[in-house]
Amino acid sequence: VHAAAAQVGREILVSMDLAGPKVRTGDFPPGPAVARARVTRQKWGEIITPAKLYLSPAGHPVAPPPLGPGRPGVSIEVDPHWHAQLRPGSAITLVDVRNSRRRFIVSEVVEDGLVIALGQRNAYIGERTLLNHEGFRTRVTGIAPIERSLLLHPGDELILSTTQEPAVLPSAGPAILGCTAPEAVAVLRVGHRVLFDDGSIAAVVRSLRAEGDDTQALLEVTRAGLEGTKLAAHKGINLPDTHIPLPSLSVEDLAAFDFVAHHADIAAISFIRTPADVDFALQALEDIARADPDNAERIRDLGIVLKIETEPAYEHLAAVLLAGMRHRHFGIMIARGDLAVELGFERMAEVPRLIMRMAEAAHIPVIMGTQILENLAKKGIPSRAEITDAGYALRSECVMLNKGPHIGEAIEILEHLSRKLGRSELKNRQSLRRIASWGDDIAAD
Incomplete structure (x- = not known):
């Protein structure tokens, strides 16, 4: 990318993601080969x-x-x-x-x-x-086992466990699934929501029990497809009601952060929930700078983008932004996909607008992400809805596009929309209503 930027005489910044701890379903036993x-x-x-x-x-x-x-x-x-x-x-x-x-x-x-x-x-x-x-x-040899999955319907039960053993899929009774972050399962409480695979399956905790060192949460499926929805190994788990006792950057993330700080221009940090997570990330960057005095200035100039993708991050948005503004090159990304899973898809008509208004008041640049012009990038033909969505996304300072064979056409259309809309509107002039959770958060500070 740097070589291409030099060749065309343009500044092209490189952004790298730090994924944060991943809460996913554990391994499934292999199926027949x-x-x-x-x-x-x-x-x-x-x-x-x-x-x-x-x-x-x-x-x-x-x-x-x-x-x-x-x-x-x-x-x-x-x-x-x-x-x-x-x-x-x-x-x-x-x-x-x-x-x-x-x-x-x-x-x-x-x-x-x-x-x-x-x-x-x-x-x-x-x-x-x-x-x-x-x-x-x-x-015959060399045939890989089939990946097994679990077909779930509304009303079905399953057990989410702190065990790291492969899932138990009995012919009768609830399946027992492990989790890649057992700390998250250990703090579940009755009534907490558990969302699997980008929210395609929703469940609620009905009871908890301890089996030796293993904590098990009995879940009841509350949402799935009419004919059932398959759940497989290593699918994402969202816990919008649960405070997960994990740092925003795992040990692997901290090792990757060192590479990002030395080679990239921007670090996009996932799993932000509270101002303490922001403080932790900025302190990690400072530690990297102090460990390398020769490159300390470049490292401290690294752009930091916080992904607003969890319900706690949205609820504590004002405090999260204030913590991030300590860094001189700071922005946020509105990750609509994860926010939709945690807050509900119907709230995506309002929540991104509210976040943009708060960021605009703080003079913080915003990246709008998730599925913008996705149909165009993948299939070459945009839908009417996604053209309207792209126009809305252009109220932010930056738009993240999905990859696909027609990504060049998507960039051209987005650039065309940007020129046209830039002549008729200036960002977003809607009013910002009072947000109860933000008010409580500021009052607490």
Whole structure:
């Protein structure tokens, strides 16, 4: 990026995120090691593209070719001597995990050792499936286990635990899920909300119990899809009612902060909740500067952007901004996605406006984020709603766009909107109503 900036003669600042502690679901036990080789068909059944197998000698896997038309193929490893006998036109027969007989024909033997075989019917290939070629057999290896998930409906129960063991998914009774931040589970209380996977699943704590050193919270699902919503490993957990006893920067974040301070222009800090979190982050930056006197001035000039993405950060916004204003290069990001999860999507019509008004009063620049022109960036065609949303986002000083193959077009449209709107409006001239939580926070200070 720095090389590109020098080439075009423009200042291009590099921002790096510090993720903060991540509260996520723990590991799930692996499912069966099965992969599906699939054909694609016309609506009337005619095959468009065949099922594909990519065969490599065991111990020497070869990357499959770039994805072409049709469904992805299945990469497998086989005995090297058996593999060496394959030629274009060789027939491979097997009985798949459903006990269905299938036949594949070798279409190509690539120079690096990859063999491509095509079939006219779907096949479920499992670890240890037996392949036959001219009377010689070999077992399949190299198939990864399927990622398991839990299908949840409103009214279902599950247990969130401080254990770090893989989830227990019984056929009857509530599943027991671990959490990557057991400290968060330990401070849950009855009635607290627990939101999974960006709020697609909502639950409430019904009871708590201790099992030795393990704390377990029994949850009842209050929101999920009509036909259920899947919950898998390593999905985000939001706890809007719970004070989580974790620092805003984890040990890993502090190590990354040192790299960011030396190489980037801006650090975007997640998981901010209170002024104490801001103080902790600024002190960490000062510690990095003192440890490197030769680069101390550059490090202290690092831009700091606080992500306003939690309910406590919104409730303590005035105090958070005052703490951040100690730093001379300071701004905030309104992370609408996480705020919507914690505060409710219906409040996103008002909350970003209120935050912008407070920041404008304090002369603090604002980045508006989350899904702006997302459809355009990914598919090349914007929706009417997101054009209106982009116009609203341009009331901030900066807009964060989602990545996608059409990101260049998204930037052009955003720049066009910015020029047009800049002639007809000046930021946001709506009034700021009294916010009860802000008033209480200021009174307490």
